[in-house]
Amino acid sequence: MESRGGPAPRRKLLMGEIVDQAMRLFAERGYDGTTLQDVADAVGLSRPNLYNYVKSKEELLVAMVEATARDAANSLREVRRRTDLDPADKLRLLVRALVLRRAEQPAQFRTLDRSEQSLPPEIAKKHLRGRRAVLKEITGVIEEGVTAGHFRPVDARVSALSIIGMCNWVAWWFHPSEDHPAEPVADQIAENAVAMVARAAGHTPDTPTPLGAVALLQQDLDYLTRLLSEPGGPAKLPPGNG
Known part of the structure; x- marks a missing residue:
């Protein structure tokens, strides 16, 4: 040796x-x-x-956490920065990538999930930075979609956390096989994620109608009212991670 x-x-x-x-x-x-x-x-x-x-065991955990955080954040960032995709397509690709990662490396994800409370402090910080990086990328795409009118005026952070949770759970219930590959599952979950935030059919920016425009404006006003009525305003949304 x-x-x-x-x-x-x-x-x-x-x-x-x-x-x-x-x-x-x-x-x-x-x-x-x-x-x-x-x-x-x-x-x-x-x-x-x-x-x-x-x-030490810590060396193994550091290698795993660093690789997980770096690879996930980098791949998602590349998708978010693409200018040839609209927000819905970006969200599909982001979610698909996360689901495939969980499906193909379930032990890695379950290890970090189960051990999170007992991670040494420096490793826990790396893990948290990685999770927050994933949350930032997905939140950014949802905000982009809301601003462009492709998505409903949802709370981007809450929606992103919901979508990430849906992706993460794959590591626990999905068991890929020849008869049950991961790709169709990833495609379906990606479509589910887009459906969570997408505008209703007939109310997209490409097919405006007078009544549709009024309805969209009312949604936007309701959303703004909710944000302004929160203690501290929109800038005081609680910090968090994916």
Whole structure:
């Protein structure tokens, strides 16, 4: 077994296996209920050899949290910044990406979800930043859709949290197989998400009518009234994360 200075390709493969096994064990037993010896046994290494790759459970958790936060936020940000898509198409792509991520890496998500309260402080901060980054991207697309008139004047943050919850739950109930692939499930949930915020048919910006314009204006006024009547106004919406 090579040490930290060993051949890079083999080391990368084995490190990936170590992280995968750790995620599986964390999901099954919880972070506190898993030891490095458990991880070593799952990979087929002695504990001294495992120390050539990781020195603590925290290292494994940091790698998992950083990869999860970075990959999710970056991919969603790229979609939100696209200028060739309208807000509904952006929301579909964002939700589809989140659902596929949960469906394809359920152990990783369940591990972080179950272990959230026991995460070391620095890791918990990274995890929270990642969740907030996801919330920011989805909230931003919904706000864009409301401003453009594609979406109803909903509370963007509450809607985003609802959509994220719908995506996250996939990690617990969905079990992909040849006869039950993840893609159709992701497509359906994406359509459900758009339906949650979309304007009613016949009241889109492309097909205005006098009565429709009055109805949309009334919705906007009702929404503005609700925001202004909240204690502290719209700027005082409570902070949160995805």
